[in-house]
Amino acid sequence: MAAVAVSTAALLTLTACGGDAKESGGGEAAQKKVEVFSWWTGPGEADGLKAMREIFAKQNPNFEFFDAAVAGGSGDQARALLSSKLQANQPPDTFQGHAGAELQGYIKGGKLESLNSLYDELKLKDVLPQQLVDQISVEGQIYSVPVNIHRSNVLWYNPSVIKDAGIDGAPATIDEFVTDLEKVKKAGKIPLSIGSQWTVVHLMESVLLGTLGTDAYNQLWAPNADWSSAEVTKALENFKTILSYAGTPQDDWQPAAKQVVDGEAAFNIMGDWAYGYFHNPPDGGLGKESHKDFDWAASPGTDGTFMWLSDSFTLPKGAPNRDGAIAWLKVAASKEGQDAFNPLKGSIPARTDADKSLYQDYLSWSLEEWSKDKLAGSIQHGVVANDAWRSAINDAVGLFQQSQDVAKLQEALVSAAQSNNQ
Amino acid sequence: MTRVRRWLPGLLLVSPSIVLIGVFVYGLLGWNFKVAMTDKHDEIAEIPGKFVGLENFASIWSEDRWGLSVRHSIVFTVVFVGGALVLGWLLAFLMEKGIRGEGGFRAIYLFPMAISFIATGVVWRWLMNSATGERAVGLNRLFHYLGLDFLQWQWFRDPDWGMAAMAVPAVWQMSGYIMALFLAGFRGVPEELREAARVDGCNEWQVYRRVILPMLRPVTLSALIILGHISLKVFDLVVAVSGKQIITDVPATFMWTAVFDAHDPAKGATIAAYIVLSVVIFIVPYLIWNARRGNR
Known part of the structure; x- marks a missing residue:
């Protein structure tokens, strides 16, 4: 009987033809499925997911992990599928999302359950940085469990290229950065490598943070923030100046980052997933040596600030297997789960009590900074601006790449903030 | 009943x-x-x-972006439709003259049509790489080898004529099909008509100008319709070559970001x-x- 019920449930899921999924769960004897929706299918991240999955299986023998991963780097396809599932009120048991404003649409639409009680039960507020908890709370409620932390404001550089250009070390301020870019240009190398449009938005968030400072940057995302100020104008002027030293845009972030380790370009501002790409052995990466083939520093003017982004898991309302989803969230929130996942994915745990010996080289630097830095949220990676806002910022930057008109860019950013910031 | x-x-x-x-x-x-x-400017809320x-x-x-994408679409359409029509017509014209091994040539020119725009786009993205000088790859590299460095340009990254470059792979892909259409059209003109025109004192040019071309009008119109509607809704090629960047924005990619990114x-x-x-x-x-x- 149970087998029949389970296969009927499978059929219903396969055909996705309505039906109330809650009633079609299997009998008590069968393992109940927990559908975990993510876009972790690439090298490293899929391994990390597998490691967490093994922990989950050990701790929860009565639940069966069902991997509903949808391929595609930044989760574009996954999110498109997800929103149609949520609209049809057929949510997976739990799904991956960038922590922060990216989830706002779902929260406002009433699609997510608050996880405050889970946070209290697991005492998560004691082990996560207070600023992180503040930045992912919406009106006092928390809707996601951050599994990992990536850093956005990293300046990657080629030590020998900058040495040849007569530069002693990584530039600490925006002004120094511009001077250094000029030196590299004179030396005949590409001063700054860039990729497709989103990498330029990524560059802009670091320049905004570096020019405005952490507090003013974080203020930009508060209601009624002033995007038309002279400080923002100055930041955008800096952005324009820095962009004028950029090389030919590459197809994506990888070829742009590769120009640095290949010695064609001096600098690149990219998130710390670039480290895995540089450092991992081929085919997963380029097999380069840190501090020799490439080196890193906080992006100019942002030392002491960690611009973060985070993958997290959520609890959708009406999850067919709510208990299973909570069991998964507990694994995702645990020290054991995060320490299993992150070394493989090439990110650091959101928890501050992680086992430091597991994180080497760049990751140990990043972990160190995470525990002491001020925090700021990334724009491009869904922390501070919701999807509509982020999309408007992307449009503004894309148009700016052609017009090079700072006033117009600022105008577009002001109106993006007005129509999306509530 | x-x-x-x-x-x-x-x-x-x-x-x-x-x-x-x-x-x-x-x-x-x-x-x-x-x-x-x-x-309904919010996808998730149930209003x-x-x-x-x-x-x-x-x-x-x-919206600036809309004006830009419409302009891009027009440039793309003009270059693509014009290019494919002219090239297809020319190929058919040469073929019609009775070239040896015609079947083989016909197959070669038709083959690109069997490829999806995605595959075409992936290959042409590399061919149309915008790096120039020492870092050039793809077609720019080829120009360099041939000593034609002055021909190197930004391809689809050119702010003014980038969309014309985007039309090149589309022309490459569709002109064989247009050739097949025109070839059928040419073959549909009875030999008697041409002979009659020659007897009446037409030279070869006038035979084409006065007799054959007017009879090709229905074929041209069909070709125009087919190319035109492909061009106006082009999406896959653009996404495969450049992704959803403003520099090659067309209405279909704008629609994609409006629905799936901005919700x-x-x-x-x-x-x-x-x-x-x-x-x-x-x-x-x-x-x-x-x-x-x-x-x-």
């Missing part, structure tokens, strides 16, 4: 497709227009959206409606012209 017996089986036979097309093409088309006329008439259709023209169904539907309308402008005159011919 006998009359019913005559039309009923036929109707039964086509009714499944009538129903399916009615629901899934025209029904959803109607729904799209309905969404476009609401203020149906109020009727706002043509407001979305008007307000989109104040704004009303705006996406508005853009979709404009794409449909622009295709209609191409197709309706053709249908009218066809109907008139049928009546004659």
Whole structure:
């Protein structure tokens, strides 16, 4: 009987033809499925997911992990599928999302359950940085469990290229950065490598943070923030100046980052997933040596600030297997789960009590900074601006790449903030 | 009764497709227009959206991105349709002269059509790499080897004529098909007509100008319609070559970001409606012209 019920449930899921999924769960004897929706299918991240999955299986023998991963780097396809599932009120048991404003649409639409009680039960507020908890709370409620932390404001550089250009070390301020870019240009190398449009938005968030400072940057995302100020104008002027030293845009972030380790370009501002790409052995990466083939520093003017982004898991309302989803969230929130996942994915745990010996080289630097830095949220990676806002910022930057008109860019950013910031 | 017996089986036979097309093409088309006329600018919240008439259709023209994508679409259409028509016609003209191994050439020129725009785009993205000088790859590299460095340019990253470069792979892909259309057209002109024209004192040029070209008009029109509607809704090629970047933005990629990135169904539907309308402008005159011919 149970087998029949389970296969009927499978059929219903396969055909996705309505039906109330809650009633079609299997009998008590069968393992109940927990559908975990993510876009972790690439090298490293899929391994990390597998490691967490093994922990989950050990701790929860009565639940069966069902991997509903949808391929595609930044989760574009996954999110498109997800929103149609949520609209049809057929949510997976739990799904991956960038922590922060990216989830706002779902929260406002009433699609997510608050996880405050889970946070209290697991005492998560004691082990996560207070600023992180503040930045992912919406009106006092928390809707996601951050599994990992990536850093956005990293300046990657080629030590020998900058040495040849007569530069002693990584530039600490925006002004120094511009001077250094000029030196590299004179030396005949590409001063700054860039990729497709989103990498330029990524560059802009670091320049905004570096020019405005952490507090003013974080203020930009508060209601009624002033995007038309002279400080923002100055930041955008800096952005324009820095962009004028950029090389030919590459197809994506990888070829742009590769120009640095290949010695064609001096600098690149990219998130710390670039480290895995540089450092991992081929085919997963380029097999380069840190501090020799490439080196890193906080992006100019942002030392002491960690611009973060985070993958997290959520609890959708009406999850067919709510208990299973909570069991998964507990694994995702645990020290054991995060320490299993992150070394493989090439990110650091959101928890501050992680086992430091597991994180080497760049990751140990990043972990160190995470525990002491001020925090700021990334724009491009869904922390501070919701999807509509982020999309408007992307449009503004894309148009700016052609017009090079700072006033117009600022105008577009002001109106993006007005129509999306509530 | 006998009359019913005559039309009923036929109707039964086509009714499944009538129903399916009615629901899934025209029904959803109607729904799209309905969404476009609401203020449903939030995908997830379960508010149906109020009727706002043509407001979305008007307000989109104040967006810089929309103006840009329309301009891109026009440049792409002119270069692609013009290029494929001229090249296809030329290939057919040469083929028609009775080249040896015609079958082989025909297959070679037709082959690109068997490839999807995605695959074409992936290859041409590399061929049209915008790096120049020492770092050049793809076609720019080829120009360098040939000593034609002055021909190196930014390809689809050129701010003014980038979309013309984007049309190059499309021309490459479709001109073989246009050649096949024209070749069939050429073959459809009876030899007697040409001979008659020659007897009347036409030189070879005049035979083409006065006799054959006018007879190719229906073929040209079909080719124009086919190319035109491909061009106006182009999406896959652009995404495969450059992704969703503003520099190569067309209405279809704008629609994609509006729906899936900004979660704004009303705006996406508005853009979709404009794409449909622009295709209609191409197709309706053709249908009218066809109907008139049928009546004659």
